[in-house]
Amino acid sequence: MNLALIADEHPQLRHNLSEILKNQGFDDILESEDGPRAVDLALVRKPQLIILDAALPAWDGITVAEKISKRHPIPIILLAEAHTPIDFDRTRAAGVLDLVLKPFSAAQMIAGIRLTLQHFEEIAGLRKEVARLTESLEARKLIERAKGLLIRQGMSEPEAYRRMQKLSMDKRKTLREVAEAILLMED
Incomplete structure (x- = not known):
């Protein structure tokens, strides 16, 4: 089963992303409105992809990515408003593989999903080879x-x-x- 997690406080955006993910072959979509719940869901259910809003309530998306990546490497896409300042070094260190700016089209998100999953697979292969x-x-x-x-x-x-x-x-x-x-x- 392909499982994805979407963490964003806006229900309509979560719904739209859920439809895109279902069209990309994800069978089950978990949703969260805030950072702490997203971390809990990710660590318990271990999705194959996570999409996080940079401005989540309680914990921002980068903090959520850090907390998840430390325990379980998962491909992560960060969503951000174009005017939101992003600390790219911290974002990269948190395990975020792609940044998609809002508003985005379905085609942009699909490209981000595909690239993120491909890069994660390559990274996982390199980690195995290093080990x-x-x-x-x-x-x-x-x-x-x-x-x-x-x-x-x-x-x-x-x-x-x-x-x-x-x-x-x-x-x-x-x-x-x-x-x-x-x-x-x-x-």
Whole structure:
């Protein structure tokens, strides 16, 4: 199910945005009139897209975006009046991916929705790749430390690595797990 959240104090605008989102494939639309309720809905229901008014009652849209993004990354679009001053550094840091100025057309909002979802997907892919590379680097460091320990015990570097590979295959463990076991024996 595609779920979206709209937070704006104007019911007619929420209705119009809801229709646009439904036409873009969103099955369920959550609505909020203020910031605190928007945060609660977002953290409990975890929508795939959030549209926030910059001038929400209680908490402004950027504050709401900050509170949500800290706990759960979600693509966020911020709506603002053309004359509203926007702190773009704070907006970007809060996880907002697009800013749409009011009044807007359905075509402008559709473009904003599509771009925001595409950018979020790209960012999520990059985050996964960074996590994978970080894990790979950490594993490589452990393997090198374990190999160094075996070398200090009298093996050559190729022998130490082959020994670790053989243990990995024999025990059906990853090289990282073998390295961790070797390092545990050192302690």
